[in-house]
Amino acid sequence: MKIRTLLAAAASSVALSTGAWAQTEIQWWHAFTGRLGELLAEQIETFNASQSDYVVIGNHKGNYSETLNAGIAAFRAGEQPHILMVFEVGTATMMAAEGAIKPVYEVMAEGGAPFDPDGYLGPVKGYYTTTDGEMLSLPYNSSTPVLWVNRDAFTEAGLDPDMDLSTWQQVGEALDALKDAGNPCPLTTAWQSWIHLENFSTWHNQPFATLENGYAGLGTELTFNGPAQVQHIAQMGEWAKEGKFIYNGRRNESGANFRAGECALFTESSAGYAGIKAEADFDFEIRPLPYWDGVDGAPQNTIIGGSSLWVLAGHEPEEYEGVAEFLSFLSTSDIQAKWHQDTGYLPITLAAAEQTRAEGFYEANPGTDIAIQQMTGAEPTSNSRGLRLGSFDQIRGIIDEELEAVWAGDKDAQAALDNAVQRGNQLLRRFEQANQ
Amino acid sequence: MEKRVIFKGWLLPLLLLMPQVIITAVFFFYPAGQAIWQSLFIPDPFGLKSQFVGLGNFEFLLGDPYYRASFVTTAIFSGLVTIFSMGIALYLALLADRLIKGAGTYRTLLIWPYAVAPAVAGVLWLFMFNTRVGVVSWYLGLLGYDWNHVLNQTEAMGLVVAASSWGRISYNFLFFLAGLQAIPRSVIEAAAIDGARFWTRFRTIVWPLLSPTTFFLLVVNVVYAFFETFGVIHTITGGGPQQATTILVYKVYSDGFVGQDLGSSAAQSVILLLVVGLLTVIQFKFIERRVHY
Missing domain, CATH: 3.40.190.10 (Periplasmic binding protein-like II)
Structure with a gap:
């Protein structure tokens, strides 16, 4: 049987x-x-x-x-x-x-x-x-990075939640007010290298690397230690020192803090939407990634x-x-x-x-089309088409380390970015050699 | 005096040795040989092409200040892990050895952490010390101390050392306790009758008699700190901040598996092989001489 x-x-x-x-x-x-x-x-x-x-x-x-x-x-x-x-x-x-x-x-x-x-x-x-x-x-x-706003935190700090946050200058004013009102986490970020250097560079039409950010050849060299980037990182470092920018980690660790309602502003991928919508029990809003008023060519497009x-x-x-x-x-x-x-x-x-x-999705969920607008708003230039760099995962690790040194106050922005460029270029040369 | 058993002929001894020889060859000699061979090339990740560079990978590594710094980091890290895990284990073992009531429970509880895998231990400690939601960092915050191992290099090092030592204390404790219990009571009692206090007895009798155990643990713990702590570092700090916790073995991983730079990674394994070999030789040549068997 x-x-x-x-x-x-x-x-x-x-x-x-x-x-x-x-x-x-x-x-x-x-x-x-x-x-x-x-x-x-x-x-x-x-x-x-x-x-x-x-x-x-x-x-x-x-x-x-x-x-x-x-x-x-x-x-x-x-x-x-x-x-x-x-x-x-x-x-x-x-x-x-x-x-x-x-x-x-x-x-x-x-x-x-x-x-x-x-x-x-x-x-x-x-x-x-x-x-x-x-x-x-x-x-x-x-996805592309956008600015997430906790509207309730703005109201609590006596700010108008509808205030213009298109430029970093305006964000800076909001951060001052939030800090003065005792907000424990005025600004935080996920994926610092992707948002505050890579996308920052394309958004401001600044080259991240030579040879069209690597599109035109393996001989590319990093150039993200230009004045615009240095100025931004220096300002972020300043905010970190004053307790206005809170750093929680290299990936999206900060997402938990934003979703819990602790943080007022959060630079994060547009794909954070599902999680934030599911968990946040405060009034939130999506805004375009801010740019520095006065930098030529900004805003260009994000990547x-x-x-x-x-x-x-x-x-x-x-x-x-x-x-x-x-x-x-x-x-x-x-x-x-x-x-x-x-x-x-x-x-x-x-x-x-x-x-x-x-289907009316964008009307029912305001802000969900901002990511598309940000990417398609301007015809991409050779600085903003994208990045094509070898060993890039590891170069991001190097950038993370150097940025952490700035947030900790160990290095100034120029020294940190110069060092990141020099260390990253070494890896690019090895990648070039391996793929000749 | 050495004991020797002499076999007749060579076929049987060879046969008996074979399993060990084969295992060593397959799992050690072959991969080690491959690593040495690969360290002479810069290959592309997919193995489609590779270039012979001779000792180029080693030159690149030794010229890299971050690689040299990684040696210092490794020395500090493994030194601290070994000292803490052995020191605390010895202290606990001495206490447990004197216990009469409840010794069994006490011992069992102490052994538990050994069952926790390094990666899990890492996550556990990470949760306690998480800068935002961690229980310990929250209490530290109440005391006015702003814990942030994500940015502070010393705190990051302290955390990975604590997490790596924690599970290891159990293992060391077991060996120390067994070692202590193997010391004849009569010797200690005789010393006590002669008027020797605890500290004198420990220094002149227990410590020398315990030295084979201590030596064994020293070797095992250094090797542990070099290789098996990968899980802890990977989960807690990922080598950061600013490479403050990038020990040699972590760099092998991050260059090889994150950076896809297999040539450099292979060269690092070869260097690591030499370092550990050298350490073991030093330990056996110089420290073992002071060990009383």
Whole structure:
């Protein structure tokens, strides 16, 4: 009896697996957990249910750095997935790995899936496109930094919550008033390098690095120790000393403090929306990232953070057809509009932005379109298209360290940024050498 | 005097040695050899191309002031972890050794923290000392002390040392207690009858007789502080602020796995291998001489 059951089970599992064998498997390694992970899984399920030729299998491989490492290690072992999620700072690493990737425009052309590069949001696409206009990876989740305002904290401090906060000068006045009124945390930030140096530079049309921020070649050198950046960091250091800017960590540690209502102002990704909306029991508002009045060219445009999907080399043609199908599915307006509205990430296509507007989402949730306006407000210049720097994850670590020295009062802004530039350039030279 | 058992022939002894030799070869010699080979190249992350640079990676490292500073950080860190975890463990073991009532409970409770993995211990301490929501930092705030290990280098170092030592105290405690209990009561009692006070007895009898245990723990703890504290540092400080807690092994990780600079990372492993080898030789050559077995 028992043996017979076992045999039956074995037979049926063989039948099942041969049944599934007819479908081509597409492996997708990603870095999402929690709510984002659920939404991602939902996209996969929708795709798998929508057709019967391919099965996409999602695999969580840790945080962004860990996912990239897992992909690299798998490639070395010849067991790479078809699609790998890579955060924006890993872009230069992936671009330089010519034999390891299969550019998205090529996958799309061969797969014959509908693909219109012009339909994607310029500033989002620009980060992942060659100077010849060829899209190398498909933008997945993209956000840009904005200013989050706790309106209740402003009212408590006797400030008008509708006051203009477009410039850092105006923010400075608000910080003085907040501090005087006894607010324990007038301003805090997440992702200091991304917001206060990288986006600061593009927003003020200042070069972050030579050779068009690295777009034009591997010989790029960092230049973020210019007068505008130094002045901003020096001012932030001043505010830190006076207790007006509170630093809690390199990532988004400060999010907890803002959501708890402790902090009045918070510079953070537009993708903080889901969390803040869910937790904040105070009146909050999204404002554009402030700029310094008087800096020539400001405000220009901000740039994205987030990740894109890279297709890895070394798979069968029919599998790439499935990949093309899936990527084109991800770009459809319905999927993108839902993603945009659920998460606060930018839609990657113009059509999805239009659809969201038509559905009345922006009217019901004021401020959620600020991120798009900020990125599309001005035609990007060679200073503001994006950043393409090797070893960038580590360069960010160096910038974090030097900025911490400024917040702690150990170094002045000029010395810290000079040092960060010099240390970062060393890494860029090694990256150049490794990829010659 | 050494004891020797002589085997006839060489096949059986070879066979008996084989499992250990194979394990060492597969898990140590092979990867170590690979690291040495890789340290001579600057490869791209995907292994598509690599350039032979000879000792270029080592030159780059030794010319980097942050790498040299990492040696000092490692020395301070492992010194402090070893001293604290062994000192406190010895003190507790001495107390536990004299206990008569409730000794079992006391010992069991002391051993518990050893079961906590370093990464978990790190998160635990991080929660207590979190600058904004931590219980301890909140009480420190009431006392007028503004705790901020995110910016303050000394506080960051203190925190990772405390978190790394904490779990280790249990391990050391076990060995010290066993060592203390192995000392014949009669010797100590004889000394007591001769009028020797506790401190004299400890200095002249217990400490020398305990020295094999102490020596063993010294070696094990230094190796622990060098390698196994990675989890604590990764969770609490990530090597910061300003590299104040970037010990050598953490730098191997951050250069290799965050920076994708595998050449530099391999060269660092080779240097680390040499350092630990050297430390062990020093310990066995010089410190062991003073150990009474």
